[in-house]
Structures are given as structure tokens and as C-alpha cells.
Amino acid sequence: MQSLLWVQNAAEYKALTYQAYNLAKLRLDEILANNQSDKPIAIVTDIDETLLDNSPYSGKQIExxxxxxxxxxxxxxxxxxxxAIPGALAFFxxxxxxxVTVFYISNRSAEQTTETIENLKLKGFPFADETHVLLKTNSSEKGxxxxxVKKTHEIVLLLGDNLSDFSTIFENSTTVQRNKNTDSLRTSFGEKYIVLPNPIYGDWETKGVLEGNYNWTNAQKDSIRRRKITSY
Incomplete structure (x- = not known):
């Protein structure tokens, strides 16, 4: 509940999304000024909690x-x-x-392609069509x-709220592995990888804190969460 209240009410959340997209614009300008690629330039972005706000769904869960x-x-x-997430539409x-071409790679089910494209079009996002919206079919792995996309385009920026939006090394990783890999790629964040804030859900909890097990009871989840809190 605290996470959801922060996303829906805190000006700090909005400030962070503006900051992410302002940085993305700065980086894009730098990239274009020095572009020597023979391929057309592309940006790859996640959808949910990166450019579309689904917090009302979480609100329904609480309700x-x-x-x-x-x-x-x-x-x-x-x-x-x-x-639309604040700052997203202006950037794209x-x-x-x-x-610059935009490709939307999301783990929404491919069965939701029509609704997803319609939502993107309704909010004014460019390249909202079946060629550029790549949803999940058999696997949630995005690599x-x-x-x-790499076959036809040079991917110069990736945007997302989950680390698997950027690299396959974060797929199915423990909390320890995720943190080690993040340290190893520290120069990429703000350079090629632009991260949007999402404290509500994500691999950081399901595959990290909850250790990839989706069958915990609510009582077990509470126990695990409490056990993994650091105190003094």
C-alpha cells in the first residue's frame, strides 16, 4: 500500500520519471550527434510502468x-x-x-496486442503498430x-523499470546476482540504460526477495519479507 500511495501521490515519483526522460533526451542528442552506424537508429522500451501507468490495477488488488x-x-x-507516465510521451x-524508430518490447501477452496498441495510440505514442509492439508469446525472456530488432536497427537506448528490460544477465537471477550484475554494468546506467522507478512489483521481489517461488502463502511471504529487512 505504501508503494502504491507513493507512485500515485508523491511528487518525488513524478520528479524521477521526468528526470529519467530528461536524461534519455540528453543521451539521444549526444548519440545522434556522433552517430556513425550504417543501420537506422532505434530505441527499445518496455511498456508497463515505463511509459504506461498501471497503478489503478494495483489499486484494485488492494480494494x-x-x-x-x-x-x-x-x-x-x-x-x-x-x-502515460510523466515525461514519456514528450520523449518518444x-x-x-x-x-529514431521506437520498438515496444513488453511481457504483456501477445493476446493483448490489440488493446495495447489501442492504449498506446490513444495516448499519442508513435510507432504503435504490430511491427513495433513485440509482446510475449512463449517466453518472458526479452533477449x-x-x-x-538488432537485425535491422542499431539499438542506442533501452528504457525500462525492470533490469531484464536491459540485459539477459538479469533473467532468473537472485538478489545477490542482480546486485553483482548491476555493479558490473554501473557505467551503462544513464548511458545506454535508462531506469524508471517501480517499487510496486517486479523481478526484484518475485525472483529476488521471494526467490522465484510463486507458491508462497501470504503468511510465508510476510515472514520472508521481514527476515530480509536490514535493521541495526
Whole structure:
């Protein structure tokens, strides 16, 4: 509840998303000024909590006191009501104005392609079509979809709220591994990787704190969370 209240109410959250997109614009300008690639330039971005705000779905979870369910998530997606994350629309419109292609790689189900594209179009995001929106089919691993983009384009920036949005080394990683890999790639953040804040959900909890086990009871989850808090 605290995480959701922060995302929906704290000006600090909005400040961080503006900061991320301001940095992305600065980096894009630098990249374009020094571009020597023979391929057309592209940006790869996640969708949820990177450029579309799904916090009302989390609000419904709290209202109904329920865990994540694919049926409830599908219900929310079909509403086509996700708002744009502050700063996102201006940045992606700017990228298009500079002849930079945008590819949206998301782990929304491919069955939700129509609703997803409609939501993106409704909010004004460029390249919102089936060629540029690559959703999950058989695997949540995004590296293969990034590889498809690399065949025709030079990916110069990646944006996301989850570290697997940037590199396959973060797939199915423990908390210790995620932190070690983050340290090893420290110069990439703010350079090629632009991270958006998301304290509500993500691999940091499911594959990290909760150790990749999706069958914990609520009581067990509470115990694990408390055990992994550092105090003095």
C-alpha cells in the first residue's frame, strides 16, 4: 500500500520519471550527434510502468484484497485506461521527430496486442503498430525480441523499470546476482540504460526477495519479507 500511495501521490515519483526522460533526451542528442552506424537508429522500451501507468490495477488488488491474477490483469488491460507516465510521451515524440524508430518490447501477452496498441495510440505514442509492439508469446525472456530488432536497427537506448528490460544477465537471477550484475554494468546506467522507478512489483521481489517461488502463502511471504529487512 505504501508503494502504491507513493507512485500515485508523491511528487518525488513524478520528479524521477521526468528526470529519467530528461536524461534519455540528453543521451539521444549526444548519440545522434556522433552517430556513425550504417543501420537506422532505434530505441527499445518496455511498456508497463515505463511509459504506461498501471497503478489503478494495483489499486484494485488492494480494494479487493487479492493477489495478482491473469484474469484481473486482462480485465484492466481491456479497459484501455492506462495513463502515460510523466515525461514519456514528450520523449518518444521527440525521438520520432529525429527519425529514431521506437520498438515496444513488453511481457504483456501477445493476446493483448490489440488493446495495447489501442492504449498506446490513444495516448499519442508513435510507432504503435504490430511491427513495433513485440509482446510475449512463449517466453518472458526479452533477449530474443531485442535480437530481432538488432537485425535491422542499431539499438542506442533501452528504457525500462525492470533490469531484464536491459540485459539477459538479469533473467532468473537472485538478489545477490542482480546486485553483482548491476555493479558490473554501473557505467551503462544513464548511458545506454535508462531506469524508471517501480517499487510496486517486479523481478526484484518475485525472483529476488521471494526467490522465484510463486507458491508462497501470504503468511510465508510476510515472514520472508521481514527476515530480509536490514535493521541495526
Amino acid at each position: 479487493l484484497d487479492e493477489n495478482y491474477t491473469s484474469a484481473r490483469w486482462a480485465e484492466w488491460v481491456k479497459e484501455i485506461k492506462a495513463a 515524440k521527440y525521438a520520432k521527430s529525429k527519425n 530474443s525480441r531485442r535480437s530481432v
